[in-house]
Amino acid sequence: MSFHEIRFPANLSFGSSGGPERRTEIVTLANGFEERNTPWEHARRRYDAGVGLRSLDDIEALIAFFEARRGQLYGFRWKDWADYKSCLPNSDVGPDDQEIGRGDGKTTEFQLSKTYASGEHTYTRPITKPVAATVKVSVDGLTQVETLDFSVNTETGVITLTEAPDVGVQVSAGFEFDVPVRFDTDSIQTSVSSFRAGDVPRVPIVEVRV
Known part of the structure; x- marks a missing residue:
């Protein structure tokens, strides 16, 4: 394209x-x-x-x-x-803004996404154009360091972790996006x-x- x-x-x-x-x-x-x-x-x-x-x-x-x-x-x-933003408009982006996946012990790549919730219903929107230098990631609640613990493809919105999270471990991210x-x-x-x-x-x- x-x-x-x-x-x-x-x-x-x-x-x-x-x-x-x-x-x-x-x-x-x-x-x-x-x-x-x-x-x-x-x-x-x-x-x-x-x-x-x-x-x-x-x-x-x-x-x-x-x-x-x-x-x-x-x-x-x-x-x-x-x-x-991955958070409310008047808030600051944080690494725990959006859950983007759960570990299975093998997967290292996770697609950025933003979930919109109203009552019991939700819609999850894939984010493919994150803004460089704004992406923050946490694994099991621990903030990760870019280039050391993860990398981000700003053309696809895919996060690549250095190590695959254990089974059931929450992977979260915060970001700005276009x-x-x-x-x-x-x-x-x-x-x-x-x-x-x-x-x-x-x-x-x-x-x-x-």
Whole structure:
């Protein structure tokens, strides 16, 4: 897949609108009851980068980034300011934020993930684009040292431990992360006069599977 490991300028994504999108297929039966199903295991996020533009310099930066990605051709990283940490937004990332697996005495690789809980129900989201130097790991409650006890692939979100944890031992992690996305258009319509009048261009961004 064509993907550039570069983040869309965070100052431009700040203030943008967007969030998760689900696809649900609903069939209404003759008796009025419904059958609901989804072909998607994971949500797909959509954003509008145009909302975050505040100056003509921002538009220039947007166009440069758009041209370097060749429009929709290459994916890139996106900071979702509403959801970019393994912990609560106002908390600091810690090594025990998210349980990412249990030891079996053999496995050394674990996929980063974030679990969303509401009542008794949960959803676990794979994290494939962690931010370098933000990942913290603990094994059985003991904080691990990066490069000594573990390594992280920032392109896949896979943690590799130096030693396989014993059976049943909890492996946890904390991190910041980006969303893999692409532009959802091959054209950007801008107008200096319209922008100065408060009319910002629409710049759709959509999450991609990696």
